[in-house]
Amino acid sequence: xxxxxxxxxxxxxxxxxxxxxxxxxxxxxxxxxxxxxxxxxxxxxxxxxxxxxxxxxxxxxxxxxxxxxxxxxxxxxxxxxxxxxxxxxxxxxxxxxxxxxxxxxxxxxxxxxxxxxxxxxxxxxxxxxxxxxxxxxxxxxxxxxxxxxxxxxxxxxxxxxxxxxxxxxxxxxxxxxxxxxxxxxxxxxxxxxxxxxxxxxxxxxxxxxxxxxxxxxxxxxxxxxxxxxxxxxxxxxxxxxxxxxxxxxxxxxxxxxxxxxxxxxxxxxxxxxxxxxxxxxxxxxxxxxxxxxxxxxxxxxxxxxxxxxxxxxxxxxxxxxxxxxxxxxxxxxxxxxxxxxxxxxxxxxxxxxxxxxxxxxxxxxxxxxxxxxxxxxxxxxxxxxxxxxxxxxxxxxxxxxxxxxxxxxxxxxxxxxxxxxxxxxxxxxxxxxxxxxxxxxxxxxxxxxxxxxxxxxxxxxxxxxxxxxxxxxxxxxxxxxxxxxxxxxxxxxxxxxxxxxxxxxxxxxxxxxx
Amino acid sequence: xxxxxxxxxxxxxxxxxxxxxxxxxxxxxxxxxxxxxxxxxxxxxxxxxxxxxxxxxxxxxxxxxxxxxxxxxxxxxxxxxxxxxxxxxxxxxxxxxxxxxxxxxxxxxxxxxxxxxxxxxxxxxxxxxxxxxxxxxxxxxxxxxxxxxxxxxxxxxxxxxxxxxxxxxxxxxxxxxxxxxxxxxxxxxxxxxxxxxxxxxxxxxxxxxxxxxxxxxxxxxxxxxxxxxxxxxxxxxxxxxxxxxxxxxxxxxxxxxxxxxxxxxxxxxxxxxxxxxxxxxxxxxxxxxxxxxxxxxxxxxxxxxxxxxx
Ligand SMILES: Nc1ncnc2c1ncn2[C@@H]1O[C@H](COP(=O)(O)OP(=O)(O)O)[C@@H](O)[C@H]1O
Ligand SMILES: [Mg+2]
Numbered sequence: 001x002x003x004x005x006x007x008x009x010x011x012x013x014x015x016x017x018x019x020x021x022x023x024x025x026x027x028x029x030x031x032x033x034x035x036x037x038x039x040x041x042x043x044x045x046x047x048x049x050x051x052x053x054x055x056x057x058x059x060x061x062x063x064x065x066x067x068x069x070x071x072x073x074x075x076x077x078x079x080x081x082x083x084x085x086x087x088x089x090x091x092x093x094x095x096x097x098x099x100x101x102x103x104x105x106x107x108x109x110x111x112x113x114x115x116x117x118x119x120x121x122x123x124x125x126x127x128x129x130x131x132x133x134x135x136x137x138x139x140x141x142x143x144x145x146x147x148x149x150x151x152x153x154x155x156x157x158x159x160x161x162x163x164x165x166x167x168x169x170x171x172x173x174x175x176x177x178x179x180x181x182x183x184x185x186x187x188x189x190x191x192x193x194x195x196x197x198x199x200x201x202x203x204x205x206x207x208x209x210x211x212x213x214x215x216x217x218x219x220x221x222x223x224x225x226x227x228x229x230x231x232x233x234x235x236x237x238x239x240x241x242x243x244x245x246x247x248x249x250x251x252x253x254x255x256x257x258x259x260x261x262x263x264x265x266x267x268x269x270x271x272x273x274x275x276x277x278x279x280x281x282x283x284x285x286x287x288x289x290x291x292x293x294x295x296x297x298x299x300x301x302x303x304x305x306x307x308x309x310x311x312x313x314x315x316x317x318x319x320x321x322x323x324x325x326x327x328x329x330x331x332x333x334x335x336x337x338x339x340x341x342x343x344x345x346x347x348x349x350x351x352x353x354x355x356x357x358x359x360x361x362x363x364x365x366x367x368x369x370x371x372x373x374x375x376x377x378x379x380x381x382x383x384x385x386x387x388x389x390x391x392x393x394x395x396x397x398x399x400x401x402x403x404x405x406x407x408x409x410x411x412x413x414x415x416x417x418x419x420x421x422x423x424x425x426x427x428x429x430x431x432x433x434x435x436x437x438x439x440x441x442x443x444x445x446x447x448x449x450x451x452x453x454x455x456x457x458x459x460x461x462x463x464x465x466x467x468x469x470x471x472x473x474x475x476x477x478x479x480x481x482x483x484x485x486x487x488x489x490x491x492x493x494x495x496x497x498x499x500x501x502x503x504x505x506x507x508x509x510x511x512x513x514x
Numbered sequence: 515x516x517x518x519x520x521x522x523x524x525x526x527x528x529x530x531x532x533x534x535x536x537x538x539x540x541x542x543x544x545x546x547x548x549x550x551x552x553x554x555x556x557x558x559x560x561x562x563x564x565x566x567x568x569x570x571x572x573x574x575x576x577x578x579x580x581x582x583x584x585x586x587x588x589x590x591x592x593x594x595x596x597x598x599x600x601x602x603x604x605x606x607x608x609x610x611x612x613x614x615x616x617x618x619x620x621x622x623x624x625x626x627x628x629x630x631x632x633x634x635x636x637x638x639x640x641x642x643x644x645x646x647x648x649x650x651x652x653x654x655x656x657x658x659x660x661x662x663x664x665x666x667x668x669x670x671x672x673x674x675x676x677x678x679x680x681x682x683x684x685x686x687x688x689x690x691x692x693x694x695x696x697x698x699x700x701x702x703x704x705x706x707x708x709x710x711x712x713x714x715x716x717x718x719x720x721x722x723x724x725x726x727x728x729x730x731x732x733x734x735x736x737x738x739x740x741x742x743x744x745x746x747x748x749x750x751x752x753x754x755x756x757x758x759x760x761x762x763x764x765x766x767x768x769x770x771x772x773x774x775x776x777x778x779x780x781x782x783x784x785x786x787x788x789x790x791x792x793x794x795x796x797x798x799x800x801x802x803x804x805x806x807x808x809x810x811x812x813x814x815x816x817x818x819x820x821x822x823x824x
Binding site (some may be wrong): 064083084085100101102103104105109110113114117118119120121230 | 658678679680681682683685687688691692695696698699700703810813815
């Protein structure tokens with residue numbers, strides 16, 4: 001049975017939305033007659049796949065976007081939330097999926113930015129307020145640290161403190177756990193329970209069923225813009241919720257890792273005592289050594305900002321290492337330029353798809369041949385052959401499922417998932433043996449993620465060596481033959497597949513020795 | 515020897531002043547994420563309007579006031595282009611510099627007949643500060659200066675306070691780092707940037723005024739001599755911090771003072787060519803200092819980027 005929806009006038013309902021509808025200019029119906037209420041002091045999970053419309057709903061409640069229809073009631077009174085300030089005044093505090101923090105400013109400055117006070121900047125008053133709240137909740141944080149120095153988990157804490165400093169009593173958190181390691185998630189849940197005890201009502205947006213079950217008092221499931229059902233954790237279970245989220249049909253698409261191609265394994269990439277400096281001149285990669293074999297996926301686990309970026313940039317020729325060797329097929333390629341690394345068979349799927357993966361203002365076809373345009377039949381070194389390029393791209397689009405009217409569409413018109421498919425298609429367009437995949441599924445929806453995973457496994461079985469650098473531990477556990485844990489620029493430990501232990505790995509990622 | 519040093523420092527303070535005024539103005543605007551390369555033009559306009567104002571009213575203070583107004587107007591036109599019209603900052607600055615140059619040539623020719631050499635009968639004279647100016651040695655350096663030097667020195671701590679101790683300054687710095695996040699936090703991005711531009715316009719205009727009304731008593735379109743661009747370099751060297759900017763401005767002022775001073779020492783037939791050679795010293799210092807000191811400079815993250823609300 002679904003839990004009963006109490007009457008409007010109940011004192012216990014702090015937030016009620018009724019019949020919310022939102023159609024984006026591109027015709028997507030993101031919210032369709034969404035109705036739900038939140039009780040005082042409850043943790044209410046909103047559960048749904050990527051694209052279910054959760055963020056849209058949050059943005060409507062936060063006053064960031066206008067709904068096409070529907071009403072919002074706060075403490076029983078109908079309200080018109082036309083901008084974020086109004087939401088703040090009503091006691092609604094939102095921690096968005098993408099943090100709104102300024103990296104170069106300190107914690108205290110960031111919080112001060114969103115608090116109203118006179119001309120003079122009274123940081124002491126702000127500090128007092130933060131300390132009062134943080135001690136109440138046992139949330140420790142260095143107020144004078146700059147945001148860019150903090151790991152993601154602590155940045156989130158700053159966001160929470162910020163909305164609490166604005167006196168929020170309805171807290172909305174959009175996918176807060178997606179950026180956290182398992183240990184940080186536990187700590188984060190402790191904070192949520194604590195807030196709840198203090199009388200806060202919490203809306204927790206997530207697409208993770210287990211989390212919703214473990215922390216919430218009630219769960220509302222959204223699918224394709226609609227509210228499907230509201231349940232309590234007691235009256236349901238993982239399977240039922242999963243089915244409700246994805247809808248009925250859909251065969252089990254779980255990928256299992258088969259034994260790798262063990263025959264004639266060869267070392268494709270050998271890294272020895274590599275040291276690389278970061279942007280600010282600090283040593284970011286410290287004495288890193290490893291080897292990558294053919295037919296394997298070597299995972300690199302780590303919280304973002306522990307040297308992975310610099311390591312990848314050194315490997316792909318984008319950053320000059322301080323010392324060490326990088327050997328591809330017997331040749332030291334340190335200090336080689338990207339072009340010669342590409343010639344040596346290195347492919348790269350960057351995390352920053354927009355900045356590094358494609359050129360937005362060029363067409364799909366032009367992007368597709370970026371690495372092979374000098375070759376026949378695409379050009380004779382000087383003049384491009386339009387027809388063969390178009391033919392080639394059309395085939396690629398079909399093979400990789402890139403959906404667009406034609407190959408001459410500018411890439412900026414594509415969705416994130418399609419852009420990723422295009423990048424993968426291009427990186428496989430030349431005969432690469434080594435693939436460096438950097439957070440390849442970050443920000444992708446379920447289908448595109450699944451496609452990417454299948455692609456990686458397919459390449460692995462074809463004998464490619466794949467270095468998978470990912471902040472998503474589940475992804476690494478699922479796909480990699482071995483995992484190296486990186487913390488503070490060092491490789492802490494290597495795990496073979498039979499030794500995987502999520503807690504051990506998570507602790508190492510946080511630098512807690514085990 | 516001591517007198518020599520004293521006079522060198524005194525000249526340095528004078529030559530630094532236009533640079534200091536302009537670069538501190540540029541500093542505050544860049545902290546808000548706008549790169550205004552148009553201050554060369556704005557400085558020229560300030561010099562021009564200041565000269566015209568003083569020439570026709572025979573009143574230097576009115577000259578000063580008109581240089582401030584001229585600077586503000588030109589910088590606000592730049593602000594309109596980049597904030598309201600959302601045009602590229604570098605292209606807009608290019609347009610502003612050309613426009614300013616054109617305005618000066620056109621109106622100067624229109625106002626004064628060909629072949630006449632208008633000049634001001636007086637310049638701002640040093641104002642000795644009672645008692646302090648009587649302190650031996652340093653009194654004459656620090657406390658016997660023109661009004662521009664005093665303004666420049668007072669403005670440094672004021673703007674430092676504004677930048678780091680007020681909500682306005684915090685919002686400005688946040689905008690310079692990431693205008694769209696600042697906007698989402700409810701900060702009025704355009705308003706804060708316009709205020710910074712008005713401050714800059716006043717200071718840069720005054721810098722032009724300082725050249726015409728306290729150093730030379732004539733106007734010429736070459737009078738600013740790229741000081742606006744040097745001011746932009748000073749901001750980089752000063753790491754976008756008013757106190758750093760003070761140091762940078764003094765360095766360049768010293769280079770200029772040195773070239774002037776050495777020039778006066780050499781007498782004889784070659785003196786002209788040597789002092790011409792020496793006059794490149796400030797520019798040489800700019801280039802070298804930028805090559806050495808500018809390498810690791812990291813300014814506001816969104817400096818020069820355009821921002822629209824979408
Ligand atoms: N600004 C936008 N313009 C057009 N479509 C959008 C926009 N934002 C989201 N969408 C679409 O609306 C749907 C719901 O998105 P969203 O609310 O972000 O879902 P969720 O947060 O559950 O993943 C998706 O299909 C998405 O592509
Ligand atoms: Mg979302």
